[in-house]
Every structure is written in C-alpha cells, then in structure tokens.
Amino acid sequence: MNESTVDDSMELSEGHVTDKIRACLDGELAPDEAARVRAHCARCRACHRAWTEIENLYRILESDTGAEPLRPVWPGVRERIGEPRRGLARFPFAVGASAAAAAGLLLGLLLGSVGETLGSRAESSWSEVGTLLTDSGTSLDDLYLSGLANGGESQ
Amino acid sequence: MERTARGDEGAFRLLVERWERPVFGFLERMLSSREEAQDMSQETFLRVFAEAGRYRPDGRFRSWLFRIAGNLARSRLRRDRVVRWIRLEPLLHDPPDPGARADDLLERDEKRRAVRTALARLPDRQRQAVVLQRYQGLSYREVAAAMDTTVPAVESLLQRAMALLKKELAGERKEQ
Structure with missing residues (x-):
C-alpha cells in the first residue's frame, strides 16, 4: 500500500475498518468489500498503520518455512495397516476405568493424608491433656466424678 | 478417499504421499518436536485409514484430515502435561526457556526460532x-470445520493469537 496517498482527514470523516483488515488480508472478504477496505486504508492513516502492522507480522510468520518429515511416512503406515490400535485406545472403556481408578486412588491418598494429620493432631491434644492432668495431680476419675457432680451426662 | 474406504492400498499410499508434508508441518508446529510430529503423522494416517468409511465427501477433505491430526496433537499435548505434572519435570520438547524473550533473538538466522518460540507460547487452540x-492455508470456514467450532469463534481465536504474536515478536518487527 502506498504511503503517499494517506490522508489524515480520513480518520475523522469515515469509520475505520481495522476490524476488517485481517479478514481482507486473509482473503476472507467478498471482492467489493475487500476493495472498499483497501481504498479506505489507502487514505486513512490509522487504518493504513494497522494494515502495515498486520502485513509485517504476517511477513515475520512466513519466515518460518516449516520442516520436512524426518522420513517418509508411508512405510511405517504400511507396516501398521490392519494392526489393532495401539494400547488403551482400542479399549475406550478401559481408559475411563483407569481414569476413575486413578482419581479414586488420588482421593484416597488425599483423604488418608488429611485423616493422618487430624489423627496426629487429636493424639497430640490427648497427650497435652494427659500432661496437664499429671501436672495438676488430677486423674481421669476425678474429672468424671466432677462432671457428674456438675450435672453432666456420663457417656 | 472412496477407493481408500474400499481398502485400496495403492490409493491410500497416494493419499499419504500427497498429504504427509502438510500434516507433518502442522503437527511439528503444534507439538514443537519433529520426532513427535513424525510419530503423530503416522498415527493420523492410520486413523484416516481406519475411519475412511465414515468420511462424507460433502465436506472438505483437508478439514477432516486436520481435525484428526488436531485431535491427536491436542490429546498428546494434554497427556504430556499430565506426565510432566506427575513426574514434576519439564517437557523435553517444551518451548525454549520462558525467560528468553522473543525480542532478544534478533539475529536474522534466529528469526525462525523467534517465530517458533512465539507460536509455542500461544494457548493450544x-x-x-x-x-x-x-x-x-485453510479458510476460516475450513479452520472452523477442522476445529469443530464456528467461524466467529475462529476469528476470535485468530484475533487473540495475533495480538499475542504481535507482542512476542515486537523485536522482530523493529528489525523489518
């Protein structure tokens, strides 16, 4: 697109077409619409800039020309035609069952870990109660009797 | 395809030889690994052969072909992420060091690598x-068919991708 034809006044007098530039460059617009977009971009500085930016980006992307296959694909395909599909892909139900089993195992491990933590905390709490009782010279029987005396339930 | 569906091996061989480069090129850019792309290319054509009977000639063949290749690539990417998560190790064919900015790769012969780095950082879709x-070179409509989505969704994916690529390749653009 020719820079010399760009007119700043177009930015005010006409709606921009920036949302259509990429589609235009990608060949996705009908010929008449593409012509309108091109004509606008030739005169509007903002749209011209957007057009150039996209064009530059495309040029950079095109510098990646891609790679050739490492070897022809056919011999490997030929060898495997008629073979049953590899592994679990042949048994979709087995994939689902394996996933469910793995999820169950993970959940089990998680719950086990949480339970273990809670258990060790409870054990630690009982140990602390024991230490307090020993330090204060009170037995569990004393506590039980004291509870009954206060109207507590003996469970 | 009709002859392939009838089990004509010669016809299938022609089909493989006609499409192996585009399929490999697509998979190599998707997976960032030539070995993986080679393996998945083979898998794609085996899937084509196995499902040839289901192909309907009313659609575009290349959309159908790239849909198969795309599904395989994305499930391979998902699987690799799970394996990486379980093993807590990086992928062998991970994109290059995330610390390396594309705009640091200024050498002319590095341009391709910069493009690959930027592409690899895009979300899969x-x-x-x-x-x-x-x-x-697929049209928006063909891309939509290959990705099992709509044309506006493709436009949106492309728009977001181009914005990210523009940012990633800012250094390269200055070089132009």
Whole structure:
C-alpha cells in the first residue's frame, strides 16, 4: 500500500475498518468489500498503520518455512495397516476405568493424608491433656466424678 | 478417499504421499518436536485409514484430515502435561526457556526460532487456528470445520493469537 496517498482527514470523516483488515488480508472478504477496505486504508492513516502492522507480522510468520518429515511416512503406515490400535485406545472403556481408578486412588491418598494429620493432631491434644492432668495431680476419675457432680451426662 | 474406504492400498499410499508434508508441518508446529510430529503423522494416517468409511465427501477433505491430526496433537499435548505434572519435570520438547524473550533473538538466522518460540507460547487452540490458517492455508470456514467450532469463534481465536504474536515478536518487527 502506498504511503503517499494517506490522508489524515480520513480518520475523522469515515469509520475505520481495522476490524476488517485481517479478514481482507486473509482473503476472507467478498471482492467489493475487500476493495472498499483497501481504498479506505489507502487514505486513512490509522487504518493504513494497522494494515502495515498486520502485513509485517504476517511477513515475520512466513519466515518460518516449516520442516520436512524426518522420513517418509508411508512405510511405517504400511507396516501398521490392519494392526489393532495401539494400547488403551482400542479399549475406550478401559481408559475411563483407569481414569476413575486413578482419581479414586488420588482421593484416597488425599483423604488418608488429611485423616493422618487430624489423627496426629487429636493424639497430640490427648497427650497435652494427659500432661496437664499429671501436672495438676488430677486423674481421669476425678474429672468424671466432677462432671457428674456438675450435672453432666456420663457417656 | 472412496477407493481408500474400499481398502485400496495403492490409493491410500497416494493419499499419504500427497498429504504427509502438510500434516507433518502442522503437527511439528503444534507439538514443537519433529520426532513427535513424525510419530503423530503416522498415527493420523492410520486413523484416516481406519475411519475412511465414515468420511462424507460433502465436506472438505483437508478439514477432516486436520481435525484428526488436531485431535491427536491436542490429546498428546494434554497427556504430556499430565506426565510432566506427575513426574514434576519439564517437557523435553517444551518451548525454549520462558525467560528468553522473543525480542532478544534478533539475529536474522534466529528469526525462525523467534517465530517458533512465539507460536509455542500461544494457548493450544489459538496455535491450532494460526497454524491451520496461516501455514496450511485453510479458510476460516475450513479452520472452523477442522476445529469443530464456528467461524466467529475462529476469528476470535485468530484475533487473540495475533495480538499475542504481535507482542512476542515486537523485536522482530523493529528489525523489518
């Protein structure tokens, strides 16, 4: 697109077409619409800039020309035609069952870990109660009797 | 395809030889690994052969072909992420060091690497849309068919992808 034809006044007098530039460059617009977009971009500085930016980006992307296959694909395909599909892909139900089993195992491990933590905390709490009782010279029987005396339930 | 569906091996061989480069090119950009792309290319054509009877000639063949290749690539990417998560190790064919900015790769012969780095950093679906549209030359409608989505969704994927690529390749653009 020719820079010399760009007119700043177009930015005010006409709606921009920036949302259509990429589609235009990608060949996705009908010929008449593409012509309108091109004509606008030739005169509007903002749209011209957007057009150039996209064009530059495309040029950079095109510098990646891609790679050739490492070897022809056919011999490997030929060898495997008629073979049953590899592994679990042949048994979709087995994939689902394996996933469910793995999820169950993970959940089990998680719950086990949480339970273990809670258990060790409870054990630690009982140990602390024991230490307090020993330090204060009170037995569990004393506590039980004291509870009954206060109207507590003996469970 | 009709002859392939009838089990004509010669016809299938022609089909493989006609499409192996585009399929490999697509998979290599999707997976960032030539070995993986080679393996998945073979898998794609085996799937084509196995499902040839289900192909309906009313659609575009290349959309159907790239849909198969795309599904395989994305499930391979998902699987690799799970394996990486379980093993707590990086992928062998991960994109280059995330610390390395594309705009640091200024040498002319590094341009391709910069493009690959930028492509590899795109989310899978955005990368798939870009590779199909820009490198394989599919129309928006064909990309939509290959990705099992709509044309506006493809436009949106491309728009977001281009914005990210523009940012990633800012250094390269200054070089132009």
